Amino acid sequence: MVRFSSSRILFVAGIILLFMLMIVPGCSRDSGSAVAVTSKDDSHGTTDAPSMPVEVEKTPAIAQSEPELFAAAVYSPSVSKPHLRVAVLNGPTGLGMVKLMQEAKDGVSKNDYDFTLLSSPDEMVAQITSGAADIAALPSNLAAVLVQRTSGAIQLAAVNTLGVLSIVSTDSRITSLEDLRGGSISATGQGAVPEYALDFILASQDWQGADALSVEYKAQHAELATALIAGTVATGMLPEPFVTQVMLKRPDAHVVANLTEEWDKAVQGEGALVMGTIVVTRKAVQDDKQAVDTFLDEYKASTLFAATHVDETARLANGFMGMPVETARVAIPRCNITFAEGGKMKALVAPFYEVLFAANPKSIGGRLPDDSFYYER
Structure with a gap:
């Protein structure tokens, strides 16, 4: 708010401004921004x-009356x-x-x-x-x-964000992480936490040689989610909310492994799975x-x-x-959204x-x- 040292100055300024508004009624007042x-x-x-x-776009402001505009012009720079x-x-x-x-x-x-x-x-x-x-x-x-x-x-x-990764499958024969020994999955997150977390978990369980898991990485979460929904990929590792998206679209999809739980077993309480x-x-x-x-x-x-x-x-x-609203509604409680600083x-x-x-x-x-x-x- 602008403060004036004299009420007389304010009165004179108001009269001048009101006179200008009266003689220029066509001036536009666009208060929107973006x-x-x-x-x-x-x-x-x-x-x-x-x-x-x-x-x-921001919602445009409601048109102001002349007195309101006058007050805003004087008091609200x-x-x-x-x-x-x-x-x-x-x-x-x-x-x-x-x-x-x-x-x-x-x-x-x-x-x-x-x-x-x-x-x-x-x-x-x-x-x-x-x-x-x-x-x-x-x-x-x-x-x-x-x-x-x-x-x-x-x-x-x-x-x-803390742990949000799961391995999901539409193959009824795969019900646990152990069922994937020597098998293959698709995943996202190459070069980021998903790849390194999965590698660490598998190494802690001695998945080597013939037991090694073959992982084909996709560039984007949406690409893998779409493939799982379409049935062109049977098993994949994804973060929320994409896990929920797949399970809502494919009733036969089920969680094979929750990587947060697998991580906790591997580190034995020595560090949370910090994703984001x-x-x-x-x-x-x-x-x-x-x-x-x-x-x-x-x-x-x-x-x-x-x-x-x-x-x-x-x-x-x-x-x-x-x-989709329903996907978000189901996924949000599973997303481990958090805030920690300092x-x-x-x-x-x-x-x-x-x-x-x-x-x-x-x-x-x-x-x-x-x-x-x-x-x-």
Whole structure:
């Protein structure tokens, strides 16, 4: 609000403005603005899922009366908000973000945001390395790889997803992980947590030689989900919400193995299966640390909303991500959406990185991240 030192100044200004409005009645008043929501791909692969909108317009403000316009003109100068570009994966990360996306669309978020929805971790890496994003959702191991690749240009700001992987099959003969010894499956997540988690679990159970599992990796979750639904692939490893999508479309599909449970048995409580993280560029922190901290507050509230308001989150997921409402409604409680930052985040991630490093140093970029990798408010 603008404050004036004299009521006389305010009165004179009001008279002048009112006179101008009376003689120029045709002036337009367009108060709308837009929040960019772009998508690189429809990652759900179902024919009944609408495609992702390229741009979502804010709802125009209701036309103001002349006195209201007068008051707004005098007392409410526009105030620009901090602007952040956020890259989000279609999946659990996206589900936890949709409430914040709606708030940004409605103009009630504390920051202005451009959200880009992507379908693969490689696209996320490109967003960060090219400088196209200030904040990105990345698989946890890729966050560690990327800090090495960018010479420390990013920091880990939050954990947002724990274990969400399952092996699903439409083959009635396969009912447990043991039934897959010496067999084959399709999967997604090559070069990311899914591949390394599966390799670690199988190695802990001595699956070698003739017992080795042959894994054919698909580029995108939607591609594998579609193949399982169509019956061209019998068994595959997928994250939620794609597991739910397959099981809703194929009643004969069943979960063969929950990889979170298999991981817990393998590590014997020495580290959670941390799937997803939020990274922030150091440049964004240097430019406006308060805006980054505000994002973390708003994103945390959005993840909590997803966990406690499933039906509304499902509707938002349909609007922003093209995900069928029923799929989202069933999947959200299974998605292990969480939020951890600071010391709690490090306590989750550091032991996980140690497990991955011992199993395959390449999985986290060849060395363990140091303390400067972990963002602190």
